[in-house]
Amino acid sequence: MQPGDLIGPVRVGPIVHGGHCVARWEGQVVFVRHALPDELVDLRVTEVTRRFARADAVAVREASEHRVRPPCPNAGVCGGCDFQHVAPAFQTELKRRVLAEQLQRLAGIDWDGEVEQVPPVLGSRCRMRFVSVGDGRLGLRAHRSHAVIPLPEGGCPIASAAMPPHLAGPAEASGSAGEGGDEVVGVVSREGGALFAPGSDAVVTQRVGERPFRVAANGFWQAHIAAPEVLTRAVMAGLEPQPGERAFDLFCGVGVFAGALVDAGCRVWGVEGNRRAVELARGNVPEASFQAGDVERTLRRLPGRADLVVLDPPRAGAGRAVMGAVSQRRPRAIAYVACDPAALARDLGYAAELGWQASRIVGYDLFGMTHHLEAVAILRR
Template sequence: MSSHTQTQFPSTTEVKELVLDVGPVAHGGHCVARHEGRVIFVRHAIPGEKVRARLTDAGEAAKFWRADAVEVLEASPDRVEHFWHAADSRRAWTHGHPPVGGAEFGHIALERQRSLKAAVLTEQLQRLAAVGQFPGGEVTVEAVAGNSAGADPTYDADTGLGWRTRASFSVTAAGKLGMHAHRSDHIIALREMPLASAGINRLRLWNIDLQGIERVEVAAPANGSRPLVLLAPAPGTKPKRLSAIAAQLPEDVSVATFDPLTDDVQQLRGRTWVQESAAGHEYRVTGAGFWQIHRDAPEALVGAVTGFLHDGGFLSPGSVVADLYAGAGLFTAPLADAVGETGSVLSVEGAPGTSKDARKNLHGAPQVEIAQGRVERILRQKPRNFDALVLDPPRAGAGKAVVGQLMAASPRAIAYVSCDPASFARDVGYFQQGGWSLAGLRALDLYPHTHHLETVALLVPSR
C-alpha cells in the first residue's frame, strides 16, 4: 500500500525456482539467503527454514535477487497458517499471481514477529549508529492493546487483526477493489481485509463498481465517528460516475474526491474530514491528512513520549517545548496540557492543509503557537531556549542537516518518534556524532503481521 516500482513477473514457462536455506531477517520484510554466492532477499519465509522460492526479480547483472517462498520444505516451529488468502504467498502463486503486500509476516506467530522486528531494530542501530549498549538492556518490541478494544468486536490484540482504522486501496482494470503486489504494478482484487477495523469492512467496498477510480482511501475513526471515503478519479471521469459510486455507500459515510499529488479534496457528500480522539482531545483530520493507523497507536505514542519527557524532568508546568512535524497536533495538545498556561508549545507542520487542521484543533490553547513551513526555516525564524523537542518526521527521517540544527537549538532533551528503523538509526548516529546519547528506547508493535514497527527514543546531550 506504499509506493511501488514495476516488476514484470516471469511467465509460467520462464519461472525459476530455487531451494534455499533461509538466513537472518533483514530490514524491509524479508530474510537473507544465498545461492552460489549471490544474496537473495526472500519474503514469506522464517529464519532457519528450508524453502522452495520463486524468483521475482533476478536480473543477471543485479547485485542481489528477490524471491517469494512458495513451498516450505523444513518449517520453523513459529510458522502458522496465514490468516489472509490474498497475502499468502504459497496459495497466491498456486493461483498464478503474487500475493498482495501489507501482511508479509502473517505466516509467523505474533511473538516471533516481534522478536524479528527487535532483531532488525538492534541490527540497524548497531550498524548505522554504532550503538553498543541499549537503555534497559536488549531491545524488545511491545505488543499494544489499549482501551479501545471494546469499541470494535473485530479488533483482537491476541490475533493482531482488526486494528487498521485507515486503509489505502487500488482499483483493477475491471473496477474492483484491490491491492498491489509487493514492488509491482500488478493489482489483485480483494474480497476481504482482515487487518481493517469493522468500520472499514462494513463498507464492503469490494462489492462496489469502482470504474473510473484509480485509488481509494478510507478512514474510519476508532471512536465510531463518521467514516470518510476518498476517491482518486482517473482523468476524464465524469461527475455523474462519481455520484453513482457515492450512492453505493451507506448514507452515514462521507465521500469526497482527492488528488494524490496535491492533496486537494472536493466534497461529494458529507464532510471532507474525520473526527479523531486521543489523550482526552478531539482532532479534526482533513482528507488524506496523516493520522496513526492502529486504533491504539495515538494513545500509546502520546504515553511513550510524555512518559519519557515527564520522567526525565523535561516536561512540567512552565516548560518551553516544540512539536516538530506535528501533523494535526496529536502530540501538541497533550504537551500543551503538561506545560500549562505558563509554558509554551511551538507546533510546526509543513503541509498547509494539515497545519490548518492543527489551528482548529488547538484554537483553545493560548500557550500553543502554530507555524506552517519547513522545520529548518521555522526554527531559524523562532529561536528560543527549549526544554524539550518532540520529533516525528516522515519515513525518510529528519536527516543530517535537521539533526544538526536541532542539536544547535540546545534543548535539554529530544523525544524522537520513528516508523522506520533505518532512517531512525541513521539519525541516532548523527546525534551521537554531535555528542548526544540514547537515554531511552521503546519499540511498539503498531503494525501486526507486517514488518513495520514504531520506535520512541529519548535523546539527551552527553555533556
C-alpha cells in the same frame, strides 16, 4: 539466475530491514519473502540485479516452529502484508532483531530493549488505501506491482471492522467506490467508517485522550487505532514535561504531541510542511503556535531556546541538518518518534556526534502482519 527461475533448496538466513530474509545461492545474495530464518525452502526468482536477487518462497521443505497458517486467503499475493505466515509473537521478535541490527550497524548502539506488541493484531487499521476493481468492489495492489488483488470475502483482515469494505452491501461512502483502477481511502473516525476519493477535501474527527483532533480524510493519521494514544504516552513519559517549559513539536502534523504538551502546561511551537495540516493544528490546539514550512528553514524563526523537542519525521528521517538545528536549542530532552529503524539509527548517529545519547529506546509493533514498526527514542546530553 533469471526472473522466473525456480532454485533450491535454499537454507534461509536472518531477517533484515524491509521484511526479507537473506539467503545465498551460488554466491549470489538473495532477499527472500514469505520465509523465516533457518527454514529450508524452494524459491521463485522475481528480480535480478548486479548486486543481489529477490525471490519468493514457493515451497517449504523444513518449516520453522513459528510458521502458521495465514489468516487471509490473499496472503502471499496481496502486497499489503508480508508476515501473514508468522506467529504474531514471533513477528514482534523479528522486528526487535531488525531494530537492534540497524541501531548497532548505523549508530553503533548495542540495544537489548524490547518491541512491544500493541493489540489488536487483526482488525487494527483505521486508514487504508484501496483500489477499485469496479462494481463497488475494492482491492489492494500486489507486491511491487500495479496489479490489483480483490479483497477477500468479508474484507481485509487487518482493517478495522468499521472499515467500509467490511460493512454489508456495496462499499460506498462519500460517493461510489469509483471505476476500476481508481484509488479510494478508507478511514475509520469518530464519525464511523467511510471511503473518500484521494482528492477529497473532507475532514474527519479523531480523539487522543480527552482532546478531539480534526484531520483531513486524506491527511496523515496513524494507521493503528491505538497508535496515537500509545505513542503520546511514550513521548510524555520520556520527556516528563513541566509547566512553563518551552517545547517544539517538529513535523507536527495536526498537533497530537503539541496538544499533550499544552495540556501538561508547556508553551508550544509546532512546525509542519503540510499547510492543510497546519490549518487544522491551529484549530485542534489553539493554545500553541504553528508554522507551515520546511522544518530546517522554519526552525530559524522559532525561539533560540527550547526545553523539550519532539521529532516525528517522515520515513526518510529528520536528517543531519535538522538534528544539528535542534541541538543548538539546547533542550534538556528530545523525543524522536520513528517509523523507519534505519532512519532512526542514522539520526541517532548524527545526534551522538553532537553530544546526545539515547537514554531509552522502545519499539512498538503497531503494524501486525507486516514488517513495519514504530520506535520512540529519548535523547539527553
